Amino acid sequence: xxxxxxxxxxFNQEEVIMAKEKSKDIENPIVNPKHNSxxxxxxxxxxxLGQAYNKRFIKASALFxxxxxxxxxxxxxxxxxxxxxxxxxxxxxxxxxxxxxSNGILSLIFATFFLTFYLLxxxxxxxxxxxxxxxxxxxxxxxxxxxxxxxxxxxFLIGPGLLLLIFVVVFPLLFMVFLAFTNYxxxxxxxRNLLEWVGFENFTNLFMISxxxxxxxxxxxxxxxxxxxxxxxxxxxxxxxxxxxxxxxVKFKKLIRTVFILPWAVPAFVTIIIFSAIFNDNFGAIxxxxxxxxxxxxxxWLQDPLWTRIALIVIQVWLGFPFVYALFTxxxxxxxxxxxxxxxxxxxxxxxxxxxxxxxxxxFATGPLLIMQYSFNFNNFNIIYLxxxxxxxVRGQTAGGSDILISWIYGLTFENQQFNMAAAISIILGLLxxxxxxxxxxxxxxxxxxxxx
Amino acid sequence: MSTTTRKTKSKKNRNILEMLGIxxxxxxxxxxxxxxxxxxxxxxxxxxxxxxGAQMIPENWSLAHYEWLFFxxxxxxxxxxxxxxxxxxSVSVIGTFIVGLTAYxxxxxxxxxxxxxxxxxxxxxxxxxxxAMVALYILLNTIGLLDSLLGLIIIYVGASIPMNAFLVxxxxxxxxxxxxxxxxxxxxxxxxIFFQILLPLAKPILAVVALFNFMNPFMDFIxxxxxxxxxxxxxxxxxxxxxxxxxxxxxxxxxxxGAILIAVPIALVYLFLQRYLISGLxxxxxxx
Numbered sequence: 001x002x003x004x005x006x007x008x009x010x011f012n013q014e015e016v017i018m019a020k021e022k023s024k025d026i027e028n029p030i031v032n033p034k035h036n037s038x039x040x041x042x043x044x045x046x047x048x049l050g051q052a053y054n055k056r057f058i059k060a061s062a063l064f065x066x067x068x069x070x071x072x073x074x075x076x077x078x079x080x081x082x083x084x085x086x087x088x089x090x091x092x093x094x095x096x097x098x099x100x101x102s103n104g105i106l107s108l109i110f111a112t113f114f115l116t117f118y119l120l121x122x123x124x125x126x127x128x129x130x131x132x133x134x135x136x137x138x139x140x141x142x143x144x145x146x147x148x149x150x151x152x153x154x155x156f157l158i159g160p161g162l163l164l165l166i167f168v169v170v171f172p173l174l175f176m177v178f179l180a181f182t183n184y185x186x187x188x189x190x191x192r193n194l195l196e197w198v199g200f201e202n203f204t205n206l207f208m209i210s211x212x213x214x215x216x217x218x219x220x221x222x223x224x225x226x227x228x229x230x231x232x233x234x235x236x237x238x239x240x241x242x243x244x245x246x247x248x249x250v251k252f253k254k255l256i257r258t259v260f261i262l263p264w265a266v267p268a269f270v271t272i273i274i275f276s277a278i279f280n281d282n283f284g285a286i287x288x289x290x291x292x293x294x295x296x297x298x299x300x301w302l303q304d305p306l307w308t309r310i311a312l313i314v315i316q317v318w319l320g321f322p323f324v325y326a327l328f329t330x331x332x333x334x335x336x337x338x339x340x341x342x343x344x345x346x347x348x349x350x351x352x353x354x355x356x357x358x359x360x361x362x363x364f365a366t367g368p369l370l371i372m373q374y375s376f377n378f379n380n381f382n383i384i385y386l387x388x389x390x391x392x393x394v395r396g397q398t399a400g401g402s403d404i405l406i407s408w409i410y411g412l413t414f415e416n417q418q419f420n421m422a423a424a425i426s427i428i429l430g431l432l433x434x435x436x437x438x439x440x441x442x443x444x445x446x447x448x449x450x451x452x453x
Numbered sequence: 454m455s456t457t458t459r460k461t462k463s464k465k466n467r468n469i470l471e472m473l474g475i476x477x478x479x480x481x482x483x484x485x486x487x488x489x490x491x492x493x494x495x496x497x498x499x500x501x502x503x504x505x506g507a508q509m510i511p512e513n514w515s516l517a518h519y520e521w522l523f524f525x526x527x528x529x530x531x532x533x534x535x536x537x538x539x540x541x542x543s544v545s546v547i548g549t550f551i552v553g554l555t556a557y558x559x560x561x562x563x564x565x566x567x568x569x570x571x572x573x574x575x576x577x578x579x580x581x582x583x584x585a586m587v588a589l590y591i592l593l594n595t596i597g598l599l600d601s602l603l604g605l606i607i608i609y610v611g612a613s614i615p616m617n618a619f620l621v622x623x624x625x626x627x628x629x630x631x632x633x634x635x636x637x638x639x640x641x642x643x644x645x646i647f648f649q650i651l652l653p654l655a656k657p658i659l660a661v662v663a664l665f666n667f668m669n670p671f672m673d674f675i676x677x678x679x680x681x682x683x684x685x686x687x688x689x690x691x692x693x694x695x696x697x698x699x700x701x702x703x704x705x706x707x708x709x710x711g712a713i714l715i716a717v718p719i720a721l722v723y724l725f726l727q728r729y730l731i732s733g734l735x736x737x738x739x740x741x
Contacts (some may be wrong), residue, residue: 102595120553155558155560158557164610164614165611167611168611168612168613169582172586175585176584176585176587183684247471259486260482262490266490266716267671267716270493274709278489318485318486354712360474381583410583
């Protein structure tokens, strides 16, 4: 990309130069009044020409070659791709709308890159011309290369990661967003049929058709309850255990810690499957060995939505408390004894000490991590799916009794093939997550610090 | 008996009662934690295949299921182990390298698009890859990487970038910039600064990232389930999941045996490295 972009070291210098330029505009005479910055920008409508006018010939030829290469290699793909994105195919059974869609999105991504490149090229020609007006000497070839290398280096570093990210994360997310505005479902599936754009119909259906609406409301409310109850309980249990084990009179701390961390260390997918066997209605250990002998009845853990939900919360607390426990223990060991001694002298009760010393310490040190626990459980697909596949099934609903949003989306996609609805719900889920993330990160320390660089 | 001794005695009694309470809570927790794990271990030693009739402490225990996994011609267990290792090692090496480069750029350089890039990373790490599975399926299908380990590796690496880059960037930020400035004055180039100065200092966090990248393919079953089709390409987690997915109760003891063989090494690694893993995660989240 040449010297279009300021490099980190020269960035500040450049800003200084720009600031000086502004003041110079008033005080200092223009050294090269014949050099026209508007003309340079206009010439750069064909990338490279403006740079040539600025007498930066190597850069000019590099830009022109890049530009020409892109136009020759990609223009065809991009323009057909964009057309395909609009039409989604014309001939049923021959055109696969999904391919049109994905090519269209790729074209959009390429076109965005191209436009960015193009704008930067215009900006670069303008900036160089302005600097030449002010008597700036065009650097020789060696310095030019050096500058280009320095400026381009961070892009070179993030290049591979960016590329992967675009194909593995950004492209699929965009694809999903676009799907939400099509009519792609079991009955209208490419390559047999062509897809069509339906606007916001899927969203209006979700809220206007009563079956969808009730399902959506019940799944969303269970998702929120699940997130809140399971996470809060796991944090509460972890806090309680961390505080009592931290008591100086307790011995074998190392052993206790090791055992308490076990549920975190064993892969969750293994333990969840084990639990779903233990909770099995007919021959699970909980029913056979605890409930039946004690109460002479058995609990339908997997057949009844309420019991499934209770079991899920219990299991998630089992799975999730160890990590928080380990965090809390670390914090508690770092709290100075002086605090408690001072509180003792003042005659503080235990509750007061907890509220005044322990609790604030724990929250201050681990706040963002605890919030991450909530967002993890919000999308905790594994436990819902592995325990009971979101079931038990509920009459008249595409979601099971214990489905949360993400597992419902999975079910809609891979079991019911309602791709359009799944995508629409994904967008709603994404908006929820993004709002939450935005609120959270705006408050977090790191971003404020980030601004001070 | 004077009042003071009575007071100390009652205090002592209270003390003992309290300790009793604490230890019994800990004891109950031990039972709750260990029971399911030991139950699975016991089940894996049952000679029968089904969940029904299997006992936690089998009367005539046998290693038949373990033998089956390793030696029976119908068992793909070793192939799965090999596949998982291939995926895990590749994801760990490639993923950590790419994340290291990206984090270095974001921590040490000021370039156009940096701030937006950081915002994008924050946002993208909140979205589960699962949300985009249809597209991933179609994408891999178009480029012919469906049912291949390479496709799986690419997705794992790509999906791990936003979160890990943030973790590592946060760590790089804590390393003093004077180090690279002085190296630059001594004439070190961009690459030298990165490889010889910053990378060695960032070893702890890179080790954490590498380990998480390595562990993930052992524990994730859902992405392989979408990407991989034929049993000889399965990873361990997917293979084991399929043991119980089709006929839950009838294969359970065999599943238990296979699960123990994954769970034990992973649990050992986690237990040995818990301090680093937890502090690594904590520093990434609070500093990132």
